[in-house]
Amino acid sequence: MKLSVYNKIIDIMHEHNSRDCLPLIVREFPEFSISTIGSIYAQDYQKKMKKTHYFHYNSSKQEQYYEEYLRGVKNKERHILLRIANEVDFSPALLARMILERYLSATKYGGDNAPRSYVTKLMKDNTLITDPILSSEIHECLVSDDHYGPHVDNIKQSIGHEYECKLNRILDSLKFAYIGEDQMRTRGFDKTPDVKLEVPFSVDGHVINWIESKASFGDETSHRGYLKDQFWSYWNRFGPGMVIYWFGFIEELDTDREKGIILSDKFPENIVRMNPVMK
Structure with a gap:
C-alpha cells in the first residue's frame, strides 16, 4: 500500500471516528481486505489512546470518573461505564480498569494502589469481583471494546x-x-x-x-x-x-x-x- 493511499484511509477513519466506516473504505478501496482495513483502524485507535492516556489517567480525572460511576449506581442507571467512555472518547476496557483500580483502592487497600497483578487477574475473570454491579459493568466494557482488554x-x-x-x-x-x-x-x-x-x-x-x-x-x-x-x-x-x-x-x-x-x-x-x- 502506498503511503498516499494509507493517508487517505486514515483521513476517512478520522472523519467518521467509528468502525462503522470500515465497509465503506473496503468498497472505495476493493484491493484491500476488511482484515487489512481493520488492522489499520486498530493501530490508529491505539495511537490515539496513547496520546490521550495522560489526560484520562491524572488523579483528578480518575476521581471524576469514579464519582460519576457511583452516581450512576445510586441512580440505578445501566451501561454507566460505557456511557462515560463514549462521552469522554476513551477506551471502555481502559476506563473499566481505571474504575476497578479506584474501587479496590477505596474498598480494600485503604487508599493505596492495588497490586497490578491482582487488578489484571480480576480483569481477566470479572466473576471474581465481589460487587455484582461493577462486575457486570466491567464485563460489558470488555466485550464492547474491540481494541483493548484480555479478550482482545x-x-x-x-x-x-x-x-x-x-x-x-x-x-x-x-x-x-x-x-x-x-x-x-x-x-x-x-x-x-x-x-x-x-x-x-x-x-x-x-x-x-x-x-x-x-x-x-x-x-x-x-x-x-x-x-x-x-x-x-x-x-x-x-x-x-x-x-x-x-x-x-x-x-x-x-x-x-x-x-x-x-x-x-x-x-x-x-x-x-x-x-x-x-x-
Whole structure:
C-alpha cells in the first residue's frame, strides 16, 4: 500500500471516528481486505489512546470518573461505564480498569494502589469481583471494546498463532527444513524469529535465513518499533531475513533490503533454493 493511499484511509477513519466506516473504505478501496482495513483502524485507535492516556489517567480525572460511576449506581442507571467512555472518547476496557483500580483502592487497600497483578487477574475473570454491579459493568466494557482488554489480547494471540501455522504449512509443503521459536530457545537464543531456516533461500537476490510472521498491517510506528526491538536483533544473530506482514504494509517502509531485511505481504513465489551440489 502506498503511503498516499494509507493517508487517505486514515483521513476517512478520522472523519467518521467509528468502525462503522470500515465497509465503506473496503468498497472505495476493493484491493484491500476488511482484515487489512481493520488492522489499520486498530493501530490508529491505539495511537490515539496513547496520546490521550495522560489526560484520562491524572488523579483528578480518575476521581471524576469514579464519582460519576457511583452516581450512576445510586441512580440505578445501566451501561454507566460505557456511557462515560463514549462521552469522554476513551477506551471502555481502559476506563473499566481505571474504575476497578479506584474501587479496590477505596474498598480494600485503604487508599493505596492495588497490586497490578491482582487488578489484571480480576480483569481477566470479572466473576471474581465481589460487587455484582461493577462486575457486570466491567464485563460489558470488555466485550464492547474491540481494541483493548484480555479478550482482545486472546484474539490477537489466536490470530498470530493462526498465521504462524500458515507459514509453517507453506514451508512444510515446500519441504524446507527449519526450526521454530521453542527449538531456538532451547539452544540458548533469547531473541528469536518465528522461523529459522536450516538451509537459506533467496528472493530477488536477497538471502533469507529467517522469517518473522506478523498478523497485522505494517505502519510506520509499528514497523519502526519492531525494527528496534526485534528485527535488527534477528539480523545480528542470524543474518538477513524476511518479515511477512500478512495484512499488508506501507510500501515506502521497505527500505532495508540491501541491509538485510525485506518486507512482504505473503510468502514469495519467486524463491531460489540453494543448490547443494558443488561443481
